[in-house]
Amino acid sequence: MTDEVTIYTDGACSGNPGPGGYGVVLISGRHRKELSEGFRLTTNNRMELLAAIMGLEALKIENLKVNLYTDSQYLVNAVNNGWLFNWEMKRFAKKKNQDLWIRFLEVYRRHRVKLVWVKGHNNNTENERCDVLAVAASKGPDLKEDEGYQANDEAEELI
Numbered sequence: 001m002t003d004e005v006t007i008y009t010d011g012a013c014s015g016n017p018g019p020g021g022y023g024v025v026l027i028s029g030r031h032r033k034e035l036s037e038g039f040r041l042t043t044n045n046r047m048e049l050l051a052a053i054m055g056l057e058a059l060k061i062e063n064l065k066v067n068l069y070t071d072s073q074y075l076v077n078a079v080n081n082g083w084l085f086n087w088e089m090k091r092f093a094k095k096k097n098q099d100l101w102i103r104f105l106e107v108y109r110r111h112r113v114k115l116v117w118v119k120g121h122n123n124n125t126e127n128e129r130c131d132v133l134a135v136a137a138s139k140g141p142d143l144k145e146d147e148g149y150q151a152n153d154e155a156e157e158l159i
Helices: 044-057 074-081 083-089 099-108 125-138 149-157
Strands: 005-011 017-030 031-042 067-068 111-115
Touching: 005 125, 017 044, 017 074, 017 125, 031 044, 031 125, 031 149, 044 067, 044 074, 044 099, 044 125, 074 083, 074 111, 083 099
Parallel strands: 005 067, 067 111
Antiparallel strands: 005 017, 017 031
């Protein structure tokens, strides 16, 4: 049994905001799992972040070595440059997607995660598969409500 998992993620959004979805491919040894889900109204950054969250939340064992590949510079830079941890110390003041960043940190800290940026639409087989899953999910018949996006949207209107 290996304690190492590879996760590929991607988010998609038609319009920004607009209908969106995420796609995830998890690989551990000979095991493979794909996840996807679509939402009626969201943003690309929310779907990129949610893809990483869903991939990490799908892991059944804690303290795994995880190599998470994403084409989201938003996610990779926030973590690898330490911005996310500064935002957390400041309680995410004036930062978008607070709900997802808090959720991400919770699951991120359960594992030993290395975030790796890959160029999107550059013939990376697994990244391309995630894109197909995310786009298909965003066009699905039963799109969910991204409640966090709605809450952020309403909060901004009150200011």
